[in-house]
Structure formats: C-alpha cells, structure tokens
Amino acid sequence: MTPTTTPDTQGAVQSAAPKMRASNINFYYGKFHALHDVSLEFATNRVTALIGPSGCGKSTFLRNLNRINETLRDTRIEGEITMDGENILDKNVTEIRRRIGMVFQRPNPFPKSIFDNIIYGPKINGMLRKTSAAEVVEKSLRRAALWEEVKDKLHESAYALSGGQQQRLCIARALAVDPEVLLLDEPCSALDPIATAKIEDLLVGLKNQCTIVIVTHNMQQAARVADTTGFFLLGRLIEHDKTDVIFKNPSKKETEDYITGRFG
C-alpha cells in the first residue's frame, strides 16, 4: 500500500502523525562519530526500510531507537528520539524496550520450550494477571504465522525448529508484550527464500498492529515490504522517500548509484 505521506525537499517523508521521530541524531562509539545529524520520521502503522552499504550506520541508528546501544561501553548519543511526542531518551529503558521490540539478524531463541520463549516477556513484565499464558502464546504465535506449525509441540525445545521457524518464534516473542514499534535488524539474512517470503508476508500483515522499521541488505526485500525507504551512507541519511520513488526515480545520485550497484 502506498503511504499517505509526501516527500519534502530534504528527501524526508512527512507524516501527519509519526509514531516515532528521530531529530538531529549524532552517535559516537568512543571518538568515532558513527551517525551525523540524522533526522527521520516513522509513520504510524507503516513499514520503513533502512538500506545502505555495510558500516553506513543503519543498524547503529536502528539500535538507538530502543536504546540497545546503551548496553555498549563508551558510546554517546546527541539529539532527540520521540515516540508519540515524548522523548524516549528520558524514559525508563525497560518500559521503552517493552514498547519497542527488536528482532535480530540470527534467530536467538532462549534454550527453553516454544511456550516458555513466548511467555518470558509477558511474565517479567507482569502482564499475565489479565490474560492466561496459553492465550498469550496462541495469540502471539498466530500473529507470527507460526501457530499451525507448532501448536502440537509447544513444550518442545525451540532449538528443534528450523531457522525460519526460529526467526518467526523470535518475532512472536517480541509480539507477546504487545509492542507499538517492531525493529528488525536484517531478520532474513540467515533464511532461505521460502522462510524469507513467510517473514515478509508476516511483516505486511503486522503493520496494521504496529509500526515497523527494518534494516536490510536485500533491496528487493525493501522494495517488497516497505512503504518508505531511507538510504544511509557514511553515517548520514542521504535520502528518505516513498519506496516506489526510491527504487524508480531516487533524487540523490548516491542513492541511485548504490541501488543500481554502481556504488564506489
């Protein structure tokens, strides 16, 4: 679906009500200046893809959105990141990470059963008083399009699942705490095309329920799933626009050179 957004002159995409907004983000690993004045909005219930060559800062930027980078030593962030208008950098980090879930490149299920993987987040967040564990597990696995495949083996080890199933389990685990935003860092890079297609279908369905930001090296994937796409290069956001515009007629030469494989 085409987003209800319009590009502005800086190549950003304006949205009437962005779910999240990063303003003038500068990020440092020690003395290394990794992100330079990045500003980007994430429209509510849309998929935003972040693309760019390795080391361009896209994953660093993503990891700032739920403050995972704070777990690293000697890092520093400047600027503001808001969700629903409130600066998340000032909020309780545990609460922020509940509201902004994350899925990583390699599936990382806990060494527990499928059931326990899903229930872990709701349990530590005290969410099971209102809903039964079984309900949460079924709902989360259904949202991640995994229920039919695992409903008869919920108490078996998550490690017994295939790579694609493990990644959908990780998505289900992230969804179990009802996040408002879901961040995905190259979620399909270790998966085969069939498992990748399932994840992509899942993302398109999930965006009705949450706002999605995905980092990907696969430009066809960005073209397939994202409403808007941002191109990063050397720690800077070069261009952000509707995905159709980025892949048909990007406004910046650097973007065109990268997506057509003429970069460098």
Next chain:
Amino acid sequence: MRPFEEDLKQLNDLLQEMGVVVARSIQRSVLSLVEKDEDYAHQVIRDESRVDQMEIQVDEMATSLIVRDQPVARDMRLIVSAIKISTDLERMGDLAVHIAERSLSLMTQPQLPEHISFEELSSLVESMVLRGLECFVKRDPAIARGVLETDNSVDKARNAIQRQLIDLMKRDTASIPRALDTIIIARKLERIADHATNIAEDVIFLTQGIDVRHRNLEVPEAVA
C-alpha cells in the same frame, strides 16, 4: 564494466540499430510514394522481417535483464522504455510497409487528376521520427518535448490532405478508389508520428522519471 552494464549497453545499441532501420524504411516508403519507385517499396517490405526479429531480440534481452538483475531506478527505466520503444518501432515499421504496399498499388493506377502534396506531412513525420531517435540516443528530454509539440502540426497537415481529397472525390467519383488509398497513406503517416510521440514520452520517463502520457504539454514543461 560489469556484465549487467554490458548487457544494458547491448540493449541500448540494439534499440538504436532498430531505430535506424525503421527510420530508413519510413523514408523509403515516402520516396516510393512520391517518386513512384517500386524498388524503395520492395526494400521496405523486405526489411520488415528484420525489424520484427529485432523487436523479439529486444524483448528477450529486456526480460533476461529483469529476471537476472532485478533492475531499479534508471536501469529499470531504460529496460521498461526499451520494451515500449521497440514495440513502437515495430509498429512504425509495419506502417511503413503499409505505405509501401499502397504506393505499389497506386503505381498500377492512373494518376489522380490533381496533385496531392505530401511534402509538408512527410517532412514533419520524418523529422519527428529522427528527433524521436535522437532524443533517445542523446538522452535529451528537451528534444523529446520538441517532438511532442510537433504532433499538432502533423494532424493539421494530414487534415489538409484529407480535405483536398474529399473535395476531389465529391467532384470526381471515378477517382474515389485512388483518393481513398491516398487518404489511408496520409493516415498511416500520421500514425507513425503518434508512435514517434510515444517514443519521446518514453524518453522523458527514461531521463527524468516523469510519466507525461495523456497529459497536457504544460505538465512536462513545469518539471523540465
């Protein structure tokens, strides 16, 4: 140069070669009509199969590039434009053949009782075809816009020929079959100009990423 870029260059070269063959056929079809030269007409008819083969070749190359390389941005626009331009060129080649065939038919009949000048119409059309190809070769949207602006003049020149022939048919019913053939030739030339317009529109899309089809000319002017 990467294999993909080499393939794109080959596609581009093939399209240019096809354009040259088609432009020559159009020119020869007009010469066969004006100079009543059978050889020109037969050359046009002979070249048709070559043009058809080139269209198939362009399509095969374009589809292979799509499948193998999933092109985006300007590469995607070149491939989409190549498919459309080759279709237009093939139709222009067919129309040149139709003109050549009608010219051969007219050569077997007595001349019309009054002179019908194709000079203005044919020179406008040939110029549009050549500029249509030039704007593709040079990737020049300004030349493409010039082609679009010429289309109205072609319509006027075609209408003038048609009016003259309708008047003639009213006065001289014996000339109706030959006059109808001549009207059809004028119509075929006008259709060739329409295809040249399509190519110019494709070049604007190719170079600027703007779709100007079915719009007022003021729109591309505003974004040029």
